[in-house]
Amino acid sequence: MRAGLPLAPPGLRVGLLGGSFDPAHQGHVRITEEALRRFRLDRIWWLVSPGNPLKPHGPAPLAERMANARRMMQHPRVAITDVETRLGTRMTADTVAALQRLYPGVRFVWLMGADNMVQFDRWDRWAEIAARLPIGVIARPGWRMPARFSRAARILGPARLPDEQAGLLADCRPPVWAMINVPMSKLSSTAIRAGRA
Template identity: 65%
Template sequence: MGPHFPLAPPGATIGLLGGSFDPAHAAHLAISRTALRRLKLDRVWWLVSPGNPLKAHGPAPLAARMAAAQALTHDPRIVVTDIEARLGLRKTADTIAALQRLYPGARFVWLMGSDNLVQFHHWDRWREIAAAVPIAVMARPGSRLAARGAPAAQVLRRARLPEHRAALLARMAPPAWTLLNMPMSPLSSTQIRNGGRHA
């Protein structure tokens, strides 16, 4: 393992929160803290991406986004990493496969907001992602109900874990997912860059 790769003790349960983090903000912290508490995770890794292939405009420089994210966290259980850039990866399915090869003793859980579940069926190889790792979906304002009826949620409905059993998710064989209700700021990174206005 390279010196710039995060450490994962054997048996560790690790939430993976991917994104451009442009910039990192309170909602990222809220998702991470909720996941640590409700899913009984040992760590959450912020996978600061080289760039989102679904977005037309590139993000701020990676080093700047990394520095801002690290300045925000103040929690040793939340680890900011540019491992995707170091491995030359951009697609979630490839990232998960690589991490499972690099850290065979770890148990990963993919973390996403409910707004992402609504469009999850458009992701490259989304079924492969769902078959590779358990998924925790954090309810976000405006997309909670839409997430419940999302195409991917319907396909995976038999794999859904009731919220009161969420602490078991990290040790379940995929496909397995749960939807966690949580209070959260409605702001996105785009709105924060625009001074809090809706994008």
């Protein structure tokens, strides 16, 4: 195992929540806690990215974002990680493939907000990601319906679990996805950054 990576024995259900977390906020905490419970995950790893190819302006320095994320998310089953930096990966497909090689038998689930589901078909090798691991989508204000009718959702339509079966997601064979409704928070990193400017 590479230095600095979390420990995870085979069979563990681990949700992966990627993002720039620029900055991490209470909305991230809320969706993490809901995802742990509703998808019946054993752990969630926040993958604090070195950068985001879909965002035109670079985020704050990684060390600053990691420190803020650790202050914000203090839960015994949540790890704040810089996995992509340690693995030297930038694209989600590469990160997922590397983690699956390093952790054989771990049941990874990719977690994303409904806003990301809307643009998921623009991600590099998005269909490969969907074929590699289950996807848990968390509703966000204003994005629930656009996510349900997004191009990726239409293509992956037959692979969607009914809402009441979301707790089985980690044990299902991909491609499979589920979307959960959670108490809504209008907090966003973009709005927080704008407020600081």
